[in-house]
Amino acid sequence: MRKNITIAAVVALAMTTAGCTTTGDGGMSGGMKPPSAEARALAEKLTFAENGFVQEQPMQEGGTGRDRLTQDETQKICTDVALSGKPIDDATASKVRALAKASIKYPAGGIKLGDWEKGRVLAWSGFGFRTAHKPDNHKKREPGATCYNCHQLATDRTGGTIGPSLTNYGKIRGSSDEILKYAYDMIYNPNVTFPCTNMPRFGANGVLTEQQIADVMAYLFDPKSLVNK
Amino acid sequence: MLKKILLAIPAAMFAVSVQAAEPSDSPYEVLTELLSKNKDDLYLNQSQQNLMIMPDDPALFTAEEGEALFKEKRGPKNVSLEGCDFGKGPGVLKGAYVEMPRYFADTDKVMTFESRLVHCMVTLQGFDKKDKQVKKRHGSGSDMMKLTTYIAMQSNGMPWNSRLDHPKEKALRDAGEVMFYRRSGPMDFNCATCHGQEGKRIRASVLPYINNPAEWTKAVSWPATRVGQNNVRSTFHRVRGCLYQMRYPNLKQGSETATALISFWTDAARGQPAILPDTKR
Numbered sequence: 073m074r075k076n077i078t079i080a081a082v083v084a085l086a087m088t089t090a091g092c093t094t095t096g097d098g099g100m101s102g103g104m105k106p107p108s109a110e111a112r113a114l115a116e117k118l119t120f121a122e123n124g125f126v127q128e129q130p131m132q133e134g135g136t137g138r139d140r141l142t143q144d145e146t147q148k149i150c151t152d153v154a155l156s157g158k159p160i161d162d163a164t165a166s167k168v169r170a171l172a173k174a175s176i177k178y179p180a181g182g183i184k185l186g187d188w189e190k191g192r193v194l195a196w197s198g199f200g201f202r203t204a205h206k207p208d209n210h211k212k213r214e215p216g217a218t219c220y221n222c223h224q225l226a227t228d229r230t231g232g233t234i235g236p237s238l239t240n241y242g243k244i245r246g247s248s249d250e251i252l253k254y255a256y257d258m259i260y261n262p263n264v265t266f267p268c269t270n271m272p273r274f275g276a277n278g279v280l281t282e283q284q285i286a287d288v289m290a291y292l293f294d295p296k297s298l299v300n301k
Numbered sequence: 302m303l304k305k306i307l308l309a310i311p312a313a314m315f316a317v318s319v320q321a322a323e324p325s326d327s328p329y330e331v332l333t334e335l336l337s338k339n340k341d342d343l344y345l346n347q348s349q350q351n352l353m354i355m356p357d358d359p360a361l362f363t364a365e366e367g368e369a370l371f372k373e374k375r376g377p378k379n380v381s382l383e384g385c386d387f388g389k390g391p392g393v394l395k396g397a398y399v400e401m402p403r404y405f406a407d408t409d410k411v412m413t414f415e416s417r418l419v420h421c422m423v424t425l426q427g428f429d430k431k432d433k434q435v436k437k438r439h440g441s442g443s444d445m446m447k448l449t450t451y452i453a454m455q456s457n458g459m460p461w462n463s464r465l466d467h468p469k470e471k472a473l474r475d476a477g478e479v480m481f482y483r484r485s486g487p488m489d490f491n492c493a494t495c496h497g498q499e500g501k502r503i504r505a506s507v508l509p510y511i512n513n514p515a516e517w518t519k520a521v522s523w524p525a526t527r528v529g530q531n532n533v534r535s536t537f538h539r540v541r542g543c544l545y546q547m548r549y550p551n552l553k554q555g556s557e558t559a560t561a562l563i564s565f566w567t568d569a570a571r572g573q574p575a576i577l578p579d580t581k582r
Contacts, residue, residue, distance in 0.1 A: 099497060100482060101512045107479050114472055115479035115561070124558030129550040133487070137550025140486050147484045154482040154493060201487050204545040204552070218488075221503050230505045234495065270497075272488040279487050 099154040106155055132201055132210045133278060140203075146171050150268035160268050168267035175276040176260045183249075183256045184286055191291030192298065194284055195219040196229065201279065217280055217288050222271070225291070226298035234270055242293035243300040255292060259285050328576045329355040331458045335515060335574065343500040344507045344516045351528060351580040360450055360526045360533045360578035363441045367451025370444055375434070376426025385421035387414070387452070388464070398456035399575050402564045404467035411469050413563050415537060416555040418448060438554060441533045450524045450533055450578050457577040461518060463567040470564065473557070477565030480558075481511070490547040496520075506582065511569050518573030521566050525579035533578065536563060 100106070107115075118124055119141050129137040143151065149168055153160045160168070197216020202208045208215070223238045224231035231237075245251045257264050260275030274280040280288070291297050332352060339345050371382045387397035388405070401414040408420060419435055422428045428435050437443040465471050481492040492511070495503060499510040509520035523536040537554055540562060544552055552559055 099493060107475055110472070111475035111479050114476035115483060118476055118558040118561050119480065119483065121556065121558055123553055124556045125549065126551040126553065131550075140548065140550055143483075143485050147489060150489070151482060151484050151491070154484065154491060154497075155479065198546075201548045202545050203548065203550055204541060206545070232504050233500075233502045234498075270494045272490070277487045277489070 100157040104157050106157055112155075129203060131203060132208065132215075137203070146263060146273075153268050165267040168263050169265075172261040172263035172267075172273075172276070175273070176257060176264065177275070178256070179282050179286070183252050183289070185247075185252075185290040185293055186283060186286030186288075188287070188290035188294040188297035188299075191287035191289070192226070194280075194288055195225055195291050215279065217274065217284065218272075219288065226301070228298060238292060238299065240300055242295065242297065245293075247293045252289070252293065255289060256285065259288060328358070328454075328457050328578055331574050331576045332519070332579070335519065335576070339515050342513075342516060344509045344513075345519055347507045347582070348519065348580070351582070354526075354528065355580050358526050358578060358580055359441065359531075360524060360580070363447050363524075363533045364450040364454045364578065367447035367449070370447055371451055376422065376428045378425065378427035380426055382421055382425065382448070384425055385418075387417055394452050394455040396456050396459050398453045398577065399459045399461050400464055402470070402473070402560055402567065403464035404470050411467070411473050411557075411560055411564065413536070413555070413560050414449065414453070415445070415535065416560070418445065418452075419555060438535065439532075439538055446524065446533050446535060449535055453524055453575075453577040456575055458574050460572045461521070461567055461570040461575055463564060463571070465568070473561045474564040474568050477561035477563070477568075480562055481565055486548045488548055492543065492547075495543075495546075514570055514573045517566075518570040519576060519579065521570045522576040522579040524577070525581045527581050529582055534581075540566075 120127065120138065125137055125141060127136060127138040127141075131137065131140055146168060149164060153164060194214075194217040196219075197214075198218050198221060199213055200208050200210065200215020200218075219225060219238075220229060220231040222232045222234035223236070224233070225238050225241075227239055241255075245255075254265070258271070259280070261273045262269045262271040263273065272279065275285060291299055294300070329352065332348065332355065336342075336345055336348070336352075374381050383392045385391065386405075386407075387394065388400055388403045389395075389397050398414055401417065402411050404411050405417070405420075410416075412420065415438075419430070422435050423430060430436065434444045438445050440446060463470075463474070465474060484491045484494075491497075495501070495508050496511045499513055499516075501508050501510075509516040511517060521536070523539055524533050526532070527534050537559065540559065541552065
Protein backbone atom coordinates (compact mmCIF):
# COMPACT_ATOMS: atom_id res chain seq x y z
CA MET A 73 0.00 0.00 0.00
CA ARG A 74 2.72 2.44 0.92
CA LYS A 75 4.45 1.52 -2.31
CA ASN A 76 1.35 2.44 -4.26
CA ILE A 77 1.04 5.80 -2.69
CA THR A 78 4.70 6.45 -3.34
CA ILE A 79 4.19 5.51 -6.97
CA ALA A 80 1.19 7.82 -7.20
CA ALA A 81 3.21 10.64 -5.70
CA VAL A 82 6.06 10.10 -8.14
CA VAL A 83 3.65 10.05 -11.07
CA ALA A 84 1.98 13.21 -9.85
CA LEU A 85 5.34 14.89 -9.46
CA ALA A 86 6.42 13.81 -12.93
CA MET A 87 3.26 15.31 -14.35
CA THR A 88 3.79 18.61 -12.59
CA THR A 89 7.32 18.94 -13.84
CA ALA A 90 6.54 17.80 -17.38
CA GLY A 91 4.33 20.86 -17.68
CA CYS A 92 2.86 20.30 -21.10
CA THR A 93 1.34 16.88 -20.46
CA THR A 94 -2.32 16.36 -19.78
CA THR A 95 -3.72 16.10 -16.30
CA GLY A 96 -2.83 12.46 -16.74
CA ASP A 97 -6.27 11.18 -17.31
CA GLY A 98 -9.24 12.70 -18.94
CA GLY A 99 -8.04 16.29 -19.07
CA MET A 100 -7.26 18.91 -21.67
CA SER A 101 -3.67 19.13 -22.77
CA GLY A 102 -1.57 21.84 -21.18
CA GLY A 103 -1.18 23.94 -24.31
CA MET A 104 -4.91 24.52 -24.65
CA LYS A 105 -6.83 27.54 -23.56
CA PRO A 106 -9.35 26.78 -20.81
CA PRO A 107 -12.89 27.46 -22.04
CA SER A 108 -14.65 30.75 -21.36
CA ALA A 109 -17.44 31.18 -18.84
CA GLU A 110 -19.87 31.59 -21.78
CA ALA A 111 -18.81 28.23 -23.23
CA ARG A 112 -19.34 26.57 -19.88
CA ALA A 113 -22.74 28.18 -19.43
CA LEU A 114 -23.84 27.11 -22.92
CA ALA A 115 -22.60 23.56 -22.30
CA GLU A 116 -24.75 23.37 -19.16
CA LYS A 117 -27.73 24.78 -21.01
CA LEU A 118 -27.34 22.25 -23.84
CA THR A 119 -26.82 19.35 -21.44
CA PHE A 120 -30.19 20.05 -19.84
CA ALA A 121 -32.03 21.32 -22.94
CA GLU A 122 -35.42 19.64 -23.37
CA ASN A 123 -34.74 18.92 -27.05
CA GLY A 124 -31.22 17.52 -26.45
CA PHE A 125 -30.81 14.56 -24.11
CA VAL A 126 -34.09 12.91 -23.15
CA GLN A 127 -34.38 14.48 -19.72
CA GLU A 128 -37.35 12.38 -18.61
CA GLN A 129 -35.99 9.00 -19.77
CA PRO A 130 -36.42 6.53 -16.88
CA MET A 131 -33.19 5.05 -15.52
CA GLN A 132 -32.61 1.57 -14.07
CA GLU A 133 -31.80 2.87 -10.58
CA GLY A 134 -34.95 5.01 -10.55
CA GLY A 135 -34.79 8.67 -11.44
CA THR A 136 -34.41 10.17 -14.89
CA GLY A 137 -31.94 11.13 -17.57
CA ARG A 138 -31.72 14.53 -15.94
CA ASP A 139 -30.50 12.93 -12.71
CA ARG A 140 -27.79 11.05 -14.62
CA LEU A 141 -26.59 14.31 -16.16
CA THR A 142 -26.65 16.20 -12.88
CA GLN A 143 -23.16 16.34 -11.39
CA ASP A 144 -22.31 15.65 -7.79
CA GLU A 145 -19.55 17.61 -6.11
CA THR A 146 -16.76 15.22 -7.11
CA GLN A 147 -17.83 15.28 -10.75
CA LYS A 148 -17.98 19.08 -10.71
CA ILE A 149 -14.51 19.41 -9.23
CA CYS A 150 -13.03 16.80 -11.56
CA THR A 151 -14.60 18.52 -14.58
CA ASP A 152 -12.95 21.77 -13.49
CA VAL A 153 -9.64 19.95 -13.20
CA ALA A 154 -10.09 18.36 -16.64
CA LEU A 155 -10.88 21.75 -18.18
CA SER A 156 -8.01 23.55 -16.46
CA GLY A 157 -5.36 21.90 -18.63
CA LYS A 158 -3.29 21.48 -15.48
CA PRO A 159 -2.64 18.63 -13.05
CA ILE A 160 -4.80 18.66 -9.94
CA ASP A 161 -3.40 20.95 -7.23
CA ASP A 162 -2.83 19.81 -3.64
CA ALA A 163 -5.76 21.65 -2.05
CA THR A 164 -8.22 20.28 -4.64
CA ALA A 165 -6.76 16.80 -4.31
CA SER A 166 -7.28 16.87 -0.53
CA LYS A 167 -10.85 17.96 -0.99
CA VAL A 168 -11.61 15.15 -3.45
CA ARG A 169 -9.91 12.64 -1.14
CA ALA A 170 -11.98 13.84 1.82
CA LEU A 171 -15.23 13.54 -0.15
CA ALA A 172 -14.23 10.03 -1.18
CA LYS A 173 -13.29 9.02 2.34
CA ALA A 174 -16.65 10.14 3.66
CA SER A 175 -18.47 8.12 0.98
CA ILE A 176 -16.97 4.71 1.75
CA LYS A 177 -19.07 2.22 3.73
CA TYR A 178 -17.54 -1.01 4.95
CA PRO A 179 -19.38 -4.34 5.27
CA ALA A 180 -20.70 -4.97 8.80
CA GLY A 181 -18.62 -8.14 9.15
CA GLY A 182 -15.45 -6.61 7.75
CA ILE A 183 -13.97 -6.95 4.25
CA LYS A 184 -14.34 -10.52 3.01
CA LEU A 185 -13.67 -12.33 -0.23
CA GLY A 186 -16.67 -13.80 -2.05
CA ASP A 187 -16.83 -16.24 -4.97
CA TRP A 188 -14.03 -15.70 -7.51
CA GLU A 189 -15.91 -17.45 -10.29
CA LYS A 190 -18.82 -15.04 -9.90
CA GLY A 191 -16.29 -12.23 -9.74
CA ARG A 192 -14.83 -13.38 -13.04
CA VAL A 193 -18.20 -13.13 -14.76
CA LEU A 194 -18.79 -9.69 -13.25
CA ALA A 195 -15.34 -8.39 -14.19
CA TRP A 196 -15.92 -9.29 -17.84
CA SER A 197 -19.53 -8.12 -18.14
CA GLY A 198 -20.17 -4.72 -19.72
CA PHE A 199 -23.90 -5.05 -19.19
CA GLY A 200 -25.81 -2.66 -16.98
CA PHE A 201 -26.98 0.93 -16.62
CA ARG A 202 -26.73 1.60 -20.37
CA THR A 203 -29.85 3.41 -21.50
CA ALA A 204 -30.03 5.67 -24.60
CA HIS A 205 -31.68 3.82 -27.50
CA LYS A 206 -31.57 0.32 -25.95
CA PRO A 207 -31.89 0.32 -22.16
CA ASP A 208 -30.36 -2.64 -20.29
CA ASN A 209 -33.05 -4.60 -18.49
CA HIS A 210 -31.73 -5.32 -15.00
CA LYS A 211 -34.62 -7.67 -14.29
CA LYS A 212 -33.39 -10.00 -17.03
CA ARG A 213 -29.70 -9.83 -16.26
CA GLU A 214 -27.48 -8.66 -13.43
CA PRO A 215 -25.41 -5.54 -14.16
CA GLY A 216 -21.69 -6.21 -14.53
CA ALA A 217 -18.51 -4.53 -13.32
CA THR A 218 -16.73 -3.71 -16.65
CA CYS A 219 -13.23 -4.17 -15.12
CA TYR A 220 -11.86 -5.80 -18.30
CA ASN A 221 -12.72 -2.70 -20.31
CA CYS A 222 -9.82 -0.93 -18.63
CA HIS A 223 -7.66 -3.66 -17.04
CA GLN A 224 -5.83 -6.78 -18.05
CA LEU A 225 -6.84 -9.43 -15.49
CA ALA A 226 -6.56 -13.20 -16.13
CA THR A 227 -4.74 -13.59 -19.43
CA ASP A 228 -7.29 -15.89 -21.08
CA ARG A 229 -9.11 -12.72 -22.21
CA THR A 230 -7.88 -9.42 -23.58
CA GLY A 231 -8.37 -6.51 -21.23
CA GLY A 232 -7.96 -2.78 -21.81
CA THR A 233 -5.08 -0.50 -20.84
CA ILE A 234 -6.77 2.61 -19.44
CA GLY A 235 -5.90 1.18 -16.02
CA PRO A 236 -2.79 -0.82 -15.04
CA SER A 237 -2.57 -4.59 -15.49
CA LEU A 238 -4.01 -6.51 -12.54
CA THR A 239 -2.67 -9.90 -13.65
CA ASN A 240 -1.40 -11.90 -10.65
CA TYR A 241 -2.73 -9.16 -8.37
CA GLY A 242 -3.15 -11.32 -5.26
CA LYS A 243 -0.04 -13.34 -5.99
CA ILE A 244 2.07 -10.16 -6.11
CA ARG A 245 0.36 -8.10 -3.40
CA GLY A 246 -0.53 -10.86 -0.96
CA SER A 247 -3.76 -10.58 1.02
CA SER A 248 -2.96 -8.64 4.19
CA ASP A 249 -5.77 -6.60 5.77
CA GLU A 250 -4.00 -3.53 4.51
CA ILE A 251 -4.00 -4.54 0.84
CA LEU A 252 -7.57 -5.83 1.05
CA LYS A 253 -8.70 -2.47 2.39
CA TYR A 254 -6.73 -0.66 -0.31
CA ALA A 255 -8.39 -2.74 -3.07
CA TYR A 256 -11.83 -2.41 -1.46
CA ASP A 257 -11.42 1.37 -1.36
CA MET A 258 -10.26 1.36 -4.99
CA ILE A 259 -13.42 -0.40 -6.04
CA TYR A 260 -15.71 1.55 -3.72
CA ASN A 261 -14.26 4.99 -4.39
CA PRO A 262 -10.81 5.18 -6.03
CA ASN A 263 -10.67 8.97 -5.56
CA VAL A 264 -9.53 8.34 -2.01
CA THR A 265 -6.14 7.28 -3.42
CA PHE A 266 -6.20 8.82 -6.91
CA PRO A 267 -8.20 12.07 -6.85
CA CYS A 268 -10.10 12.60 -10.14
CA THR A 269 -9.02 9.21 -11.46
CA ASN A 270 -10.56 7.72 -14.62
CA MET A 271 -11.71 4.71 -12.63
CA PRO A 272 -15.44 4.80 -11.73
CA ARG A 273 -16.70 4.84 -8.13
CA PHE A 274 -18.38 1.46 -8.23
CA GLY A 275 -19.48 1.41 -4.59
CA ALA A 276 -20.17 5.08 -3.96
CA ASN A 277 -22.19 5.40 -7.19
CA GLY A 278 -24.26 2.29 -6.46
CA VAL A 279 -23.06 0.36 -9.51
CA LEU A 280 -21.96 -2.70 -7.50
CA THR A 281 -23.56 -4.22 -4.39
CA GLU A 282 -21.62 -5.27 -1.31
CA GLN A 283 -21.81 -8.92 -2.42
CA GLN A 284 -20.63 -8.09 -5.95
CA ILE A 285 -17.66 -6.17 -4.57
CA ALA A 286 -16.76 -9.22 -2.45
CA ASP A 287 -16.95 -11.46 -5.53
CA VAL A 288 -14.78 -9.12 -7.62
CA MET A 289 -12.32 -8.89 -4.72
CA ALA A 290 -12.14 -12.71 -4.69
CA TYR A 291 -11.34 -12.63 -8.38
CA LEU A 292 -8.36 -10.38 -7.57
CA PHE A 293 -7.14 -12.17 -4.42
CA ASP A 294 -8.30 -15.80 -4.24
CA PRO A 295 -5.26 -18.04 -4.90
CA LYS A 296 -7.55 -20.30 -6.99
CA SER A 297 -8.67 -17.38 -9.18
CA LEU A 298 -7.46 -17.38 -12.79
CA VAL A 299 -6.05 -13.90 -12.14
CA ASN A 300 -3.38 -15.56 -9.94
CA LYS A 301 -2.62 -18.59 -12.12
CA MET B 302 -12.87 -22.86 -59.52
CA LEU B 303 -9.13 -22.49 -59.16
CA LYS B 304 -9.05 -20.63 -62.44
CA LYS B 305 -11.62 -18.21 -61.11
CA ILE B 306 -9.53 -17.46 -58.05
CA LEU B 307 -6.40 -17.00 -60.12
CA LEU B 308 -8.25 -14.55 -62.31
CA ALA B 309 -9.66 -12.74 -59.31
CA ILE B 310 -6.28 -12.05 -57.72
CA PRO B 311 -4.76 -9.91 -60.48
CA ALA B 312 -8.13 -8.21 -60.87
CA ALA B 313 -8.12 -7.24 -57.21
CA MET B 314 -4.54 -6.02 -57.44
CA PHE B 315 -5.43 -4.01 -60.48
CA ALA B 316 -8.36 -2.44 -58.69
CA VAL B 317 -6.06 -1.37 -55.89
CA SER B 318 -3.45 0.18 -58.14
CA VAL B 319 -6.02 2.02 -60.22
CA GLN B 320 -7.58 3.50 -57.10
CA ALA B 321 -4.17 4.45 -55.79
CA ALA B 322 -3.44 6.48 -58.90
CA GLU B 323 -6.53 8.63 -58.35
CA PRO B 324 -6.20 10.09 -54.84
CA SER B 325 -9.29 12.23 -54.90
CA ASP B 326 -11.38 9.23 -55.88
CA SER B 327 -10.09 6.71 -53.43
CA PRO B 328 -10.49 6.53 -49.67
CA TYR B 329 -8.04 3.62 -49.84
CA GLU B 330 -5.36 5.94 -51.14
CA VAL B 331 -6.05 8.61 -48.53
CA LEU B 332 -5.83 6.10 -45.70
CA THR B 333 -2.70 4.46 -47.13
CA GLU B 334 -0.97 7.80 -47.21
CA LEU B 335 -2.09 8.64 -43.66
CA LEU B 336 -0.72 5.28 -42.49
CA SER B 337 2.58 5.80 -44.29
CA LYS B 338 3.02 9.12 -42.49
CA ASN B 339 2.16 7.57 -39.11
CA LYS B 340 3.86 4.20 -39.28
CA ASP B 341 4.00 3.52 -35.55
CA ASP B 342 0.60 4.86 -34.62
CA LEU B 343 -1.29 2.19 -32.69
CA TYR B 344 -4.79 3.43 -33.40
CA LEU B 345 -4.25 3.96 -37.12
CA ASN B 346 -2.44 0.70 -37.61
CA GLN B 347 -5.25 -1.41 -36.28
CA SER B 348 -6.99 -0.59 -39.58
CA GLN B 349 -4.54 -2.68 -41.61
CA GLN B 350 -7.12 -5.47 -41.96
CA ASN B 351 -9.81 -3.02 -42.94
CA LEU B 352 -7.54 -1.64 -45.62
CA MET B 353 -7.75 -4.94 -47.50
CA ILE B 354 -11.50 -4.71 -47.93
CA MET B 355 -11.47 -1.03 -48.79
CA PRO B 356 -11.22 -1.29 -52.58
CA ASP B 357 -14.40 -3.39 -52.46
CA ASP B 358 -16.00 -1.49 -49.61
CA PRO B 359 -19.78 -2.06 -49.71
CA ALA B 360 -20.13 1.66 -48.85
CA LEU B 361 -19.09 2.42 -52.43
CA PHE B 362 -22.28 0.72 -53.61
CA THR B 363 -24.27 2.55 -50.97
CA ALA B 364 -22.84 5.77 -52.42
CA GLU B 365 -23.83 4.73 -55.95
CA GLU B 366 -27.40 4.19 -54.81
CA GLY B 367 -27.18 7.56 -53.10
CA GLU B 368 -26.17 9.28 -56.32
CA ALA B 369 -29.25 7.94 -58.07
CA LEU B 370 -31.48 9.07 -55.19
CA PHE B 371 -29.83 12.49 -55.15
CA LYS B 372 -30.58 13.11 -58.82
CA GLU B 373 -34.03 11.57 -58.84
CA LYS B 374 -37.12 13.79 -58.68
CA ARG B 375 -38.72 12.76 -55.41
CA GLY B 376 -41.16 13.74 -52.70
CA PRO B 377 -44.54 15.50 -52.92
CA LYS B 378 -42.89 18.38 -54.79
CA ASN B 379 -41.23 16.02 -57.25
CA VAL B 380 -37.84 17.71 -57.35
CA SER B 381 -34.30 16.38 -57.02
CA LEU B 382 -31.87 17.34 -54.28
CA GLU B 383 -29.68 19.12 -56.83
CA GLY B 384 -31.10 22.42 -55.59
CA CYS B 385 -30.02 21.79 -52.00
CA ASP B 386 -27.46 24.19 -50.59
CA PHE B 387 -24.99 22.41 -48.30
CA GLY B 388 -23.17 25.67 -47.67
CA LYS B 389 -21.26 26.15 -50.88
CA GLY B 390 -24.22 27.02 -53.08
CA PRO B 391 -27.15 24.99 -54.47
CA GLY B 392 -26.01 21.62 -55.79
CA VAL B 393 -22.33 22.13 -54.92
CA LEU B 394 -21.19 18.94 -53.25
CA LYS B 395 -17.43 19.01 -53.66
CA GLY B 396 -15.90 19.89 -50.31
CA ALA B 397 -19.27 20.62 -48.68
CA TYR B 398 -19.20 17.71 -46.22
CA VAL B 399 -15.84 18.58 -44.63
CA GLU B 400 -17.02 22.14 -43.92
CA MET B 401 -19.95 21.03 -41.77
CA PRO B 402 -21.26 21.84 -39.23
CA ARG B 403 -21.81 25.40 -40.44
CA TYR B 404 -24.17 28.31 -39.98
CA PHE B 405 -27.04 28.74 -42.46
CA ALA B 406 -28.71 32.13 -42.76
CA ASP B 407 -31.95 30.64 -44.10
CA THR B 408 -32.56 28.77 -40.84
CA ASP B 409 -30.43 31.02 -38.60
CA LYS B 410 -28.91 27.83 -37.20
CA VAL B 411 -25.67 25.95 -37.11
CA MET B 412 -26.47 22.65 -38.81
CA THR B 413 -24.73 19.31 -39.04
CA PHE B 414 -24.69 17.62 -42.41
CA GLU B 415 -27.50 15.35 -41.30
CA SER B 416 -29.79 18.16 -40.16
CA ARG B 417 -29.14 20.06 -43.41
CA LEU B 418 -30.05 17.02 -45.48
CA VAL B 419 -33.29 16.64 -43.53
CA HIS B 420 -33.97 20.34 -44.01
CA CYS B 421 -33.66 20.00 -47.81
CA MET B 422 -35.76 16.85 -48.00
CA VAL B 423 -38.49 18.64 -46.06
CA THR B 424 -38.40 22.15 -47.54
CA LEU B 425 -37.29 21.35 -51.10
CA GLN B 426 -38.85 17.95 -51.75
CA GLY B 427 -41.81 18.35 -49.42
CA PHE B 428 -41.28 15.21 -47.37
CA ASP B 429 -42.72 15.09 -43.89
CA LYS B 430 -40.23 14.40 -41.09
CA LYS B 431 -42.28 11.32 -40.28
CA ASP B 432 -41.98 9.86 -43.80
CA LYS B 433 -39.73 6.81 -43.82
CA GLN B 434 -37.41 8.45 -46.38
CA VAL B 435 -36.48 10.98 -43.69
CA LYS B 436 -37.21 9.11 -40.49
CA LYS B 437 -35.12 6.01 -41.09
CA ARG B 438 -31.57 7.11 -40.27
CA HIS B 439 -29.59 3.93 -39.75
CA GLY B 440 -28.46 1.05 -41.95
CA SER B 441 -27.06 0.89 -45.49
CA GLY B 442 -30.58 0.35 -46.79
CA SER B 443 -31.88 3.72 -45.59
CA ASP B 444 -32.21 6.65 -47.99
CA MET B 445 -30.45 8.89 -45.48
CA MET B 446 -27.34 6.68 -45.35
CA LYS B 447 -27.26 6.30 -49.13
CA LEU B 448 -27.48 10.06 -49.68
CA THR B 449 -25.02 10.81 -46.87
CA THR B 450 -22.44 8.37 -48.20
CA TYR B 451 -22.70 9.75 -51.74
CA ILE B 452 -22.41 13.38 -50.67
CA ALA B 453 -19.65 12.74 -48.10
CA MET B 454 -17.63 10.94 -50.75
CA GLN B 455 -17.41 14.17 -52.74
CA SER B 456 -15.12 15.44 -49.96
CA ASN B 457 -12.82 12.43 -49.81
CA GLY B 458 -9.18 13.40 -49.25
CA MET B 459 -10.03 17.03 -48.49
CA PRO B 460 -8.99 18.55 -45.15
CA TRP B 461 -11.62 18.84 -42.41
CA ASN B 462 -12.50 22.50 -42.26
CA SER B 463 -15.68 23.07 -40.26
CA ARG B 464 -16.65 26.74 -40.37
CA LEU B 465 -15.90 28.92 -37.36
CA ASP B 466 -16.62 32.35 -38.86
CA HIS B 467 -20.07 32.96 -37.42
CA PRO B 468 -20.33 33.59 -33.65
CA LYS B 469 -22.87 30.77 -33.34
CA GLU B 470 -20.45 28.33 -34.96
CA LYS B 471 -17.75 29.24 -32.52
CA ALA B 472 -20.08 29.19 -29.51
CA LEU B 473 -21.28 25.67 -30.27
CA ARG B 474 -17.78 24.37 -30.93
CA ASP B 475 -16.62 25.76 -27.58
CA ALA B 476 -19.63 24.34 -25.72
CA GLY B 477 -18.94 20.98 -27.39
CA GLU B 478 -15.41 21.10 -26.03
CA VAL B 479 -16.72 21.62 -22.50
CA MET B 480 -19.17 18.75 -22.96
CA PHE B 481 -16.28 16.52 -24.06
CA TYR B 482 -14.66 17.02 -20.65
CA ARG B 483 -17.80 17.16 -18.52
CA ARG B 484 -18.00 14.20 -16.18
CA SER B 485 -21.29 12.66 -15.11
CA GLY B 486 -23.37 9.51 -14.83
CA PRO B 487 -22.90 6.39 -12.69
CA MET B 488 -19.45 5.74 -14.24
CA ASP B 489 -18.18 9.35 -13.89
CA PHE B 490 -17.23 9.26 -17.57
CA ASN B 491 -16.42 12.10 -19.89
CA CYS B 492 -15.30 11.56 -23.48
CA ALA B 493 -11.71 12.08 -22.38
CA THR B 494 -11.82 9.06 -20.05
CA CYS B 495 -11.43 6.97 -23.18
CA HIS B 496 -10.10 9.48 -25.72
CA GLY B 497 -7.84 11.61 -23.53
CA GLN B 498 -4.61 9.64 -23.83
CA GLU B 499 -2.78 8.14 -26.78
CA GLY B 500 -2.51 4.44 -27.51
CA LYS B 501 -4.91 3.24 -24.79
CA ARG B 502 -7.29 0.37 -25.32
CA ILE B 503 -10.81 -0.58 -24.24
CA ARG B 504 -10.43 -4.36 -24.28
CA ALA B 505 -8.81 -5.06 -27.66
CA SER B 506 -9.84 -1.78 -29.36
CA VAL B 507 -7.23 0.94 -29.61
CA LEU B 508 -8.86 4.31 -28.96
CA PRO B 509 -8.26 7.50 -30.94
CA TYR B 510 -6.75 10.41 -28.99
CA ILE B 511 -8.51 13.77 -29.23
CA ASN B 512 -5.26 15.77 -29.35
CA ASN B 513 -3.73 13.78 -32.20
CA PRO B 514 -5.34 15.15 -35.40
CA ALA B 515 -3.91 12.34 -37.56
CA GLU B 516 -5.74 9.83 -35.39
CA TRP B 517 -8.77 12.01 -35.02
CA THR B 518 -9.36 12.39 -38.77
CA LYS B 519 -9.76 8.64 -39.03
CA ALA B 520 -11.92 8.69 -35.90
CA VAL B 521 -14.39 11.22 -37.34
CA SER B 522 -14.38 9.87 -40.89
CA TRP B 523 -17.99 8.75 -41.07
CA PRO B 524 -19.88 7.40 -42.94
CA ALA B 525 -17.89 4.21 -42.63
CA THR B 526 -18.62 0.56 -43.14
CA ARG B 527 -18.53 -1.09 -39.75
CA VAL B 528 -17.20 -4.47 -40.72
CA GLY B 529 -18.51 -6.06 -37.52
CA GLN B 530 -21.99 -4.69 -38.17
CA ASN B 531 -22.08 -5.17 -41.92
CA ASN B 532 -23.58 -1.72 -42.40
CA VAL B 533 -22.56 1.80 -43.30
CA ARG B 534 -22.79 3.96 -40.19
CA SER B 535 -23.10 7.71 -39.67
CA THR B 536 -21.47 10.26 -37.40
CA PHE B 537 -24.51 10.31 -35.17
CA HIS B 538 -24.54 6.52 -34.90
CA ARG B 539 -20.99 6.70 -33.46
CA VAL B 540 -21.83 9.53 -31.05
CA ARG B 541 -24.77 7.51 -29.82
CA GLY B 542 -22.60 4.40 -29.35
CA CYS B 543 -20.18 6.26 -27.10
CA LEU B 544 -22.96 7.97 -25.12
CA TYR B 545 -24.48 4.53 -24.59
CA GLN B 546 -21.22 3.28 -23.09
CA MET B 547 -21.15 6.40 -20.92
CA ARG B 548 -24.59 5.49 -19.54
CA TYR B 549 -26.04 8.81 -20.67
CA PRO B 550 -29.69 9.20 -21.62
CA ASN B 551 -30.73 9.17 -25.27
CA LEU B 552 -29.62 12.15 -27.36
CA LYS B 553 -32.04 13.54 -29.91
CA GLN B 554 -30.78 13.53 -33.45
CA GLY B 555 -30.52 16.99 -34.97
CA SER B 556 -30.53 18.73 -31.57
CA GLU B 557 -28.25 21.66 -30.82
CA THR B 558 -26.67 19.50 -28.12
CA ALA B 559 -25.63 16.96 -30.77
CA THR B 560 -24.43 19.76 -33.06
CA ALA B 561 -22.17 21.11 -30.31
CA LEU B 562 -20.48 17.75 -29.78
CA ILE B 563 -20.07 17.21 -33.52
CA SER B 564 -18.70 20.76 -34.01
CA PHE B 565 -15.97 20.09 -31.49
CA TRP B 566 -15.13 16.67 -32.83
CA THR B 567 -14.82 17.93 -36.39
CA ASP B 568 -12.65 20.86 -35.29
CA ALA B 569 -10.27 18.42 -33.58
CA ALA B 570 -9.47 16.88 -37.00
CA ARG B 571 -8.97 20.23 -38.71
CA GLY B 572 -6.53 20.23 -41.61
CA GLN B 573 -6.26 16.44 -41.81
CA PRO B 574 -7.57 14.58 -44.86
CA ALA B 575 -11.04 13.03 -44.56
CA ILE B 576 -11.39 9.36 -45.48
CA LEU B 577 -14.81 9.13 -47.06
CA PRO B 578 -16.23 6.59 -46.90
CA ASP B 579 -14.03 4.84 -44.36
CA THR B 580 -14.05 1.28 -43.03
CA LYS B 581 -13.95 0.53 -39.34
CA ARG B 582 -13.97 -2.43 -37.01
